[in-house]
Every structure is written in structure tokens, then in C-alpha cells.
Amino acid sequence: MSAEKGPNFLEEIITEDVKNNKHEGRVLTRFPPEPNGYLHIGHSKSICLNFGLARQFGGKTNLRFDDTNPEAEETEYVESIKEDIKWLGFEWANEFYASDYFEKIYEFARVLIKKGLAYVDDSTSEQIASTKGTPTEPGRESPFRNRTMEENLDLFERMRKGEFKDGEKVLRAKIDMASPNMHFRDPIIYRIKHSYHHRTKNEWCIYPMYDFAHGQSDSIEKITHSICTLEFEVHRPLYEWFIEKLEIFPSRQYEFARLNLNYTVMSKRKLLQLVNEKYVEGWDDPRMPTICGLRRRGYTPESIRNFCELIGVARRENIIDVGLLEHCVREDLNKIATRVMVVMDPVKLIISNYPEGKEETLAGENNPENPGGELREIPFGKELFIEMEDFMETPVKKFFRLGPGLFVRLKHAYIIRCDSFIKNELGIISEIHCTYFPESKSGNDKSGIAVKGVIHWVFAPQAIRVEMRLYDRLFKVENPSAEEGDFKDYLNPASLEIISNAVAEPFLKKSKTGDKFQFIRKGYFCVDYESSSEKIIFNRTVPLKDGWGKEQKKN
Ligand code: ATP
Ligand code: MG
Numbered sequence: 157m158s159a160e161k162g163p164n165f166l167e168e169i170i171t172e173d174v175k176n177n178k179h180e181g182r183v184l185t186r187f188p189p190e191p192n193g194y195l196h197i198g199h200s201k202s203i204c205l206n207f208g209l210a211r212q213f214g215g216k217t218n219l220r221f222d223d224t225n226p227e228a229e230e231t232e233y234v235e236s237i238k239e240d241i242k243w244l245g246f247e248w249a250n251e252f253y254a255s256d257y258f259e260k261i262y263e264f265a266r267v268l269i270k271k272g273l274a275y276v277d278d279s280t281s282e283q284i285a286s287t288k289g290t291p292t293e294p295g296r297e298s299p300f301r302n303r304t305m306e307e308n309l310d311l312f313e314r315m316r317k318g319e320f321k322d323g324e325k326v327l328r329a330k331i332d333m334a335s336p337n338m339h340f341r342d343p344i345i346y347r348i349k350h351s352y353h354h355r356t357k358n359e360w361c362i363y364p365m366y367d368f369a370h371g372q373s374d375s376i377e378k379i380t381h382s383i384c385t386l387e388f389e390v391h392r393p394l395y396e397w398f399i400e401k402l403e404i405f406p407s408r409q410y411e412f413a414r415l416n417l418n419y420t421v422m423s424k425r426k427l428l429q430l431v432n433e434k435y436v437e438g439w440d441d442p443r444m445p446t447i448c449g450l451r452r453r454g455y456t457p458e459s460i461r462n463f464c465e466l467i468g469v470a471r472r473e474n475i476i477d478v479g480l481l482e483h484c485v486r487e488d489l490n491k492i493a494t495r496v497m498v499v500m501d502p503v504k505l506i507i508s509n510y511p512e513g514k515e516e517t518l519a520g521e522n523n524p525e526n527p528g529g530e531l532r533e534i535p536f537g538k539e540l541f542i543e544m545e546d547f548m549e550t551p552v553k554k555f556f557r558l559g560p561g562l563f564v565r566l567k568h569a570y571i572i573r574c575d576s577f578i579k580n581e582l583g584i585i586s587e588i589h590c591t592y593f594p595e596s597k598s599g600n601d602k603s604g605i606a607v608k609g610v611i612h613w614v615f616a617p618q619a620i621r622v623e624m625r626l627y628d629r630l631f632k633v634e635n636p637s638a639e640e641g642d643f644k645d646y647l648n649p650a651s652l653e654i655i656s657n658a659v660a661e662p663f664l665k666k667s668k669t670g671d672k673f674q675f676i677r678k679g680y681f682c683v684d685y686e687s688s689s690e691k692i693i694f695n696r697t698v699p700l701k702d703g704w705g706k707e708q709k710k711n
């Protein structure tokens with residue numbers, strides 16, 4: 157893919173660095189999630205980039221948990237993140253935690269103090285905010301800015317020992333309160349937080365801020381290319397300033413545009429709200445844009461990797477149509493999914509001239525994309541179920557399915573003609589009576605009858621009942637976060653439809669959680685883990701119709 161498009165800007169940078177033997181030609185990237193939620197499709201772009209680039213240049217990638225915000229972080233999230241990265245098909249060289257570096261980072265802070273480049277500030281957070289200035293107006297210096305190095309070292313040590321309450325003091329870098337870059341206006345680098353940390357427990361009550369943890373961790377690991385999203389571009393000068401002043405390994409930061417997808421939200425904070433307030437079943441609800449949600453929905457790792465490859469990397473923000481993601485999974489499932497027949501809204505069909513009690517076994521191709529591949533056995537006999545919508549009492553013009561007097565082919569089986577139908581006391585069609593043509597058997601049709609339509613069906617005596625969960629977009633507007641009011645006001649009330657009395661061919665009895673199928677004419681489905689031996693539950697991954705693919709062909 158990238159060969160067709162030419163190298164992206166990151167590939168160009170790394171090629172150049174390797175050519176110039178920068179860092180001995182070594183490439184070491186990292187993926188740095190904060191363990192405060194589950195990974196989503198946006199993260200997969202960053203994962204594919206960080207791991208993909210390292211792989212491409214014979215390098216390695218570290219997994220580093222950016223765990224410097226104790227309140228929001230949990231071990232459950234750490235575990236899920238690892239599982240999701242592995243599932244996507246990537247292996248990290250090392251598993252690290254920013255919290256492993258707390259002692260080193262503390263020492264870095266002392267180095268800055270000793271160089272006269274950091275001070276302890278007693279101002280409240282409101283005071284600090286109100287003296288920051290604006291992009292066009294300089295800020296004001298704190299009255300604590302000129303404390304002596306000794307006093308600062310002493311106070312900082314006492315902050316660590318827990319002598320002060322949350323918010324009572326902070327450590328700030330001493331840079332320039334008039335800098336046009338707001339991040340240079342004496343940024344806070346340490347704060348007091350008497351909170352339990354999922355790994356260091358109660359060992360620390362001061363925690364470094366993002367800007368004084370991320371670059372430092374990169375440097376400790378000797379990361380060569382620190383790739384992050386564009387919102388960190390304005391942090392880069394500070395990233396470089398700390399590295400220069402601390403005289404540590406010169407990791408470099410490069411930014412790319414984050415992935416935005418329509419009809420969903422991707423901020424972990426918002427996803428957490430959906431989970432906590434029970435708008436969805438959990439982080440792995442198949443409507444969620446999370447990796448575990450997509451996995452449960454039936455997405456394959458290949459389809460997600462391919463999607464990330466197709467959207468490419470750019471330095472300009474844009475919104476990707478979710479139709480492209482669906483297109484990618486369809487392409488992959490088309491190649492791998494076993495075809496089966498499932499009737500969502502069954503109505504009984506009786507073949508009047510088929511011998512009572514006779515049963516035959518037909519053969520169905522498991523996947524026409526794989527000619528000569530496996531066949532499966534499909535039982536056939538006198539009583540079948542077909543889809544209610546494949547029958548019309550008074551057929552309209554160009555209705556090529558079933559209605560009185562009309563001919564149709566039963567997939568993998570015979571041509572039939574509808575002779576009559578019966579309605580129940582409620583006026584609903586309850587039985588359709590047909591004649592079949594024995595010489596019209598699929599694969600060996602000698603009947604000479606021409607039909608336009610082929611419909612799917614299930615042999616009634618061996619049909620199994622299944623539940624189908626049809627998922628649609630979680631939101632009814634393209635960008636719920638940009639709308640007025642609360643993003644949750646824009647949830648799609650019809651994002652889940654449950655079909656509880658569908659019938660399927662007996663082949664599906666053996667299916668296991670995660671197995672993927674194409675229900676002929678209906679869509680791609682996979683087995684949900686809530687299935688039991690009494691009832692198999694299928695999640696619809698995507699319908700068959702590919703809106704996005706069609707649009708592309710037109711253009
Ligand atoms: P959120 O805003 O959803 O909470 P985050 O950026 O805080 O996400 P992190 O755990 O810090 O989440 O992200 C880990 C890495 O994944 C970071 O390098 C971040 O830039 C990247 N990332 C997060 N969201 C996206 C996205 N939508 N597209 C590309 N990369 C992303
Ligand atoms: Mg973050």
C-alpha cells in the first residue's frame with residue numbers, strides 16, 4: 157500500500173536518519189497509553205504506526221504505560237491494553253511503566269533545581285492560572301520564583317515526604333513568563349497528590365506532569381522516534397528544552413494527525429461515561445469504537461490494520477467515514493467467512509410434490525471465494541422456512557422472488573413454483589405451498605426453466621433457533637462532540653435491534669465464540685460470547701451492502 161502511495165513523512169524522516177547513521181541507525185519507537193480506559197480505533201492508528209515503522213526499519217517498539225495520573229488508572233486497563241495490542245498482531249520489545257522511573261524523574265527535577273531552573277511555588281492553582289497571561293499578553297512572575305536553590309531542594313524533598321497537602325505547593329520549571337509559547341510560562345512539573353497508585357501504591361505523594369514524564373521516559377529508554385498526535389506539537393519545544401537542560405538522551409518527537417471517525421466519539425472520558433451511565437453494555441459493547449468492542453462485533457485484526465494503512469498518515473486533521481472501516485472488514489470477511497443460510501423472519505414453505513418423510517443432503521460451498529474449498533452438508537426436505545419478505549401476496553412488477561404463480565430457485569437446491577398460501581386467523585400468512593422440479597437441482601439443472609431470483613431457506617425439522625443482534629451506528633449525527641448540548645443527546649435510539657426467533661441450518665450448532673459467517677443475503681455475523689448451548693447469539697458485524705465501496709466506484 158505505502159509502496160503505491162510513496163513513503164509518508166515519517167518514513168521519509170526515518171529513512172534519512174538511518175541513512176545518516178543517527179543513533180547508529182537504530183530505530184526504537186514506543187506506544188505510550190495511559191491505563192485509564194480501553195483502547196479505541198484511534199489508538200490502533202498509533203499502534204500500527206509505532207509498531208509498523210519499527211518493523212519496517214528493523215527496529216523495536218516498547219510498550220510504555222504512561223501512568224502518572226494515579227486516580228484514573230487501573231490494572232484492569234493495563235491488562236486490556238496488552239490483550240488488544242497482541243490481538244492486533246503486534247509484539248513489544250519491553251513492557252515499561254512511567255512509574256518505574258519516578259525515582260529517576262525525581263532526580264531530574266533536582267537537577268533542574270540545582271541549575272536554578274525550577275522552583276517550589278506556594279501559589280494556589282487559581283493564582284497560577286490567573287498569572288499565566290494570554291497568548292498576546294505576558295504572564296506575571298510568581299512571588300516564590302526567586303527562592304534559593306537550597307530552599308527549593310529542601311521544600312521539594314518535604315513535598316515528597318508528604319509534609320504538605322494536595323495543592324499546597326507545586327514544582328515549576330523556571331523558564332519565561334513572557335514566552336509566546338504558553339507552555340514555557342513556568343510550567344508546573346510536579347504536583348502533590350496523596351492518592352493510591354495502581355503500581356507504586358502509597359510510595360509517592362508527588363507525581364510528575366505529562367511534560368516532565370513523557371520526554372524523560374523516552375530519553376531513559378533511548379527512544380529514537382517519539383511519535384504522537386498533533387495536539388502535542390506545541391509541547392515539543394518544552395520536550396526539547398528539558399532534554400537539553402538535563403543533558404539526557406536526545407529523543408525526538410514527531411506529530412501526526414489523529415484519527416477521527418464519524419458517528420462515534422473517541423475520547424476515553426466520553427466512552428467511560430457511556431459505560432458508567434449504562435448507555436452501552438460495557439467497554440466491549442459491539443457498538444463501541446473500542447478494540448474489544450470491534451473484536452466482539454466481528455472485526456478482524458487484519459481489517460483494522462488494513463484500515464489504518466488505507467487512511468495513511470498526514471499532518472492535517474480530517475474525519476474518516478466509518479463506511480471505510482466497514483468496507484475494510486467486509487473485504488476481509490468476504491475472503492474468510494463461511495457462508496450459511498439463516499432466516500430472520502421465518503414463514504413455513506411446504507413442497508406439495510416432495511415425498512413425505514424423505515430427506516436429502518445437499519452440498520453447499522463454504523466460501524465461493526475459495527473455489528474447490530470445503531463443502532458443507534445441508535439437509536433438505538418437504539418443509540422449509542423462508543424469509544417472509546421473500547414472498548408477496550400480490551407481487552409487484554420486477555419482484556423476482558416468490559408469489560402466487562412465480563418461480564424462484566432455492567439456493568443450493570431446486571427451482572420451485574408457488575401454488576397457494578394460507579393465512580391464519582390474524583390474517584398473517586402462515587404457510588406457502590409450492591411445487592418443486594426434481595430435474596432442476598443446483599449444479600445439474602436439466603429443467604430448462606429460467607428464473608431470476610435465488611432465495612435462502614432452512615430445512616424446518618432440523619432448524620435451530622438463533623438470536624441475532626443487529627447493530628447500527630451508536631450516534632445519529634456525524635460529530636456528536638461538535639453538536640450543541642450533551643453528546644449523549646445524539647445517541648441513536650435504534651443502534652441495537654434484537655431478532656430473537658431467527659432460524660438457522662444445523663451446521664451452525666457447532667459454532668464457537670468468535671466464529672465468523674456470512675449469512676447469505678443478510679450480512680456478516682459472528683458468534684457472541686453470551687451464547688449458550690440452548691441459544692446461539694450472533695452479532696451482526698456489517699450488512700452486505702457496501703455503500704462506501706459503491707461511492708468510490710462512482711467517483
Ligand atoms: P483520549 O483522548 O481518548 O483519552 P489519549 O490521547 O489520552 O486518548 P493515550 O492513552 O494517552 O490516550 O494515548 C496513547 C497514544 O495513542 C498517544 O500517543 C496518543 O497520541 C495516541 N492516540 C490517542 N487517540 C488517538 C487517535 N484518535 N488517533 C491516533 N492516535 C491516537
Ligand atoms: Mg493522553
